[in-house]
Amino acid sequence: MIANVRTEIPGPRSQEILEMSRQFEPRCMSEQVPVVWDHANGAVVTDVDGNTFIDFTSGVLVTNIGHSHPEHVAAVQAQAAELMNSYDFVTPWRAKLAKKLVEITPPSLDRAFILTTGAEAVEAAIKIARKATGRHEVISFHGGFHGRTFGAMAAGGRTGVKRGFGPVLPGFLHAPFPYCYRCPVGAEPANCPLHTTQPLDTLLDTVSCGDVAALITEPYQGGSGSIIPPPGWLKMVFDWCQERDIVFILDEVQSSFGRTGSLFAFEQEGFVPNLVCLGKGIGSGVPISAVVGESRLMDALEPGSLSSTCGGNPLCSRAALTAIEITLREDLAGRARTLGSLVQSRLESLAAESPYLGDVRGSGLVWGLELVECKKSKVPAPQHARAVIDAACKQGLMMIAPIGYHGNVLRLAPPLVIEDECLEEGLDILERAILSL
Ligand SMILES: Cc1ncc(COP(=O)(O)O)c(C=O)c1O
Incomplete structure (x- = not known):
């Protein structure tokens, strides 16, 4: 297992730094999960409390070659x-x-x-x-x-x-x-x-x-x-x-x-x-x-x-x-294509199983998952998107805050160098979080 969360989220050291941030920084930045990043390698992020997370963010689609190559x-x-x-x-x-x-x-x-x-x-x-x-x-x-x-x-x-x-x-x-x-x-x-x-x-x-x-x-x-x-x-x-x-x-x-x-x-x-x-x-x-x-x-x-x-x-x-x-x-474009097919088939099966996963769209290693209250009405479900991100984080999957017009779209964008097992483990966590809504 790559993901390993040993403390409450936020952990004690994260809490201290989050408090410092709240006191000295403006609040105009997007609200992400309360985890303070310490270092990262490839597609694995470690927080200041020593917890490890599989990274499905790449920062914000930045670290394509992996963190700290x-x-x-x-x-x-x-x-x-x-x-x-x-x-x-x-x-x-x-x-x-x-x-x-x-x-x-x-x-x-x-x-x-x-x-x-x-x-x-x-x-x-x-x-x-x-x-x-x-x-x-x-x-x-x-x-x-x-x-x-x-x-x-x-x-x-x-x-x-x-x-x-x-x-x-x-x-x-x-x-x-x-x-x-x-x-x-x-x-x-x-x-x-x-x-x-x-x-x-x-x-x-x-x-x-x-x-x-x-x-x-x-x-x-x-x-x-x-x-x-x-x-x-x-x-x-x-x-x-x-x-x-x-x-x-x-x-x-x-x-x-x-x-x-x-x-x-x-x-x-x-x-x-x-x-x-x-x-x-x-x-x-x-x-x-x-x-x-x-x-x-x-x-x-x-x-x-x-x-x-x-x-x-x-x-x-x-x-x-x-x-x-x-x-x-390293032909990372080719790698994104290959892994993209795997992600697509896993997400499409998940969409067939979950009553809340209304639409799955993407290519390579950038995917959007649109959550709804009901597939027929398509009423956006931002609360479900937040719940999935929080639940995934507690299990060691780092996802970026929801996107979309209604804040109901989950974004998956791991570094392109992510190992197959790491990607599968991240998708397992995501699947559990969506199926437990
Ligand atoms: C399509 C697109 N254009 C421009 C930008 C702005 O980039 P930056 O935040 O580096 O100014 C972004 C950032 O998310 C983007 O996604």
């Missing part, structure tokens, strides 16, 4: 002793990382701009599209999540992220996203207008002032509950953009570096976006992000018009290069 640690340690920041002065590591990102993406994506956070990459992509086209409007989708800075918030389509912060940027036009389990227009997939470009045409005909620079979307909506659009939808939207000279920005901050079973999610969709935002798994734990895109767009930015203090710093660039090398060498 020895080569990754060695790269960070070596670089920390050499050079940590050089601002915009070029280092071999930043240049090598840019080269690597260009090499591992299709030939049309021939520039890589290294930054620090996912939201920063989204902001940069929007600026690049605006500058390159000379237009300003951006189309995005209801339920989209692109980060918490003002531009990213404006692009996003979730109210919780924006509430109370006043007006966001103007010029963002939101279209409905196909969410087949709870269709926003109550249609059946076979004749759903959201499976067509009609909502986009309507935006152009009604609210747009005819000045659209870009469209941004995630390949699947992560924060809104792992909502996967129908097959062919992304390519259809991409074609619609290309016909209108609208820059297609794919936000792969969450979905890249093997997570969905291919290095980049767009590889499964039969098209190459104009700009791709990367984050999370690119550094597998160090704060780094990037925009990879076409030089005809990226080169529109003049020297001095966009950079950031820590963007492309040698420490994170070297660590990201190492993480990418590990991802490629």
Whole structure:
């Protein structure tokens, strides 16, 4: 057994630190289970009380190569002793990382701009599209999540992220996203207008002032509950953009570096976006992000018009290069695909058995489980989602707080290096927690 919880949750040492956190930190961060992480290896997290948990979070889909991979640690340690920041002065590591990102993406994506956070990459992509086209409007989708800075918030389509912060940027036009389990227009997939470009045409005909620079979307909506659009939808939207000279920005901050079973999610969709935002798994734990895109767009930015203090710093660039090398060498995308089939079959059997597991959706090693009060009414059951997470935690499975419009979706996203037995043990715990609702 890998999972081993020997104390109450929270344990005594966790309680002390949680109290310190409550006293000195604001409460704006998401509420996770009351466990204070101490260290982690691969897919196993140990808390400050010595309890061990199987990690189904990867932080928040970050540590794709596993926590504290020895080569990754060695790269960070070596670089920390050499050079940590050089601002915009070029280092071999930043240049090598840019080269690597260009090499591992299709030939049309021939520039890589290294930054620090996912939201920063989204902001940069929007600026690049605006500058390159000379237009300003951006189309995005209801339920989209692109980060918490003002531009990213404006692009996003979730109210919780924006509430109370006043007006966001103007010029963002939101279209409905196909969410087949709870269709926003109550249609059946076979004749759903959201499976067509009609909502986009309507935006152009009604609210747009005819000045659209870009469209941004995630390949699947992560924060809104792992909502996967129908097959062919992304390519259809991409074609619609290309016909209108609208820059297609794919936000792969969450979905890249093997997570969905291919290095980049767009590889499964039969098209190459104009700009791709990367984050999370690119550094597998160090704060780094990037925009990879076409030089005809990226080169529109003049020297001095966009950079950031820590963007492309040698420490994170070297660590990201190492993480990418590990991802490629160990074929973690292939591993996510193989393990994804196992997860899918276990979750589908579980859904057949549990009256509360309404929908299971995902690919590779990112899955959403939508909990409902009753499968017929589909009334969301956020209380069940919380209960499963708490019960799983007490048995040694670490899961992230519920996601989705109604807070009723469980998210499974273990590191891609998770061992088969560890994954099976985690799924056993999850199964017990869901079946005991
Ligand atoms: C799709 C997507 N875009 C952007 C972001 C923002 O990334 P960051 O939190 O690093 O700013 C996230 C974070 O969850 C994300 O999932």
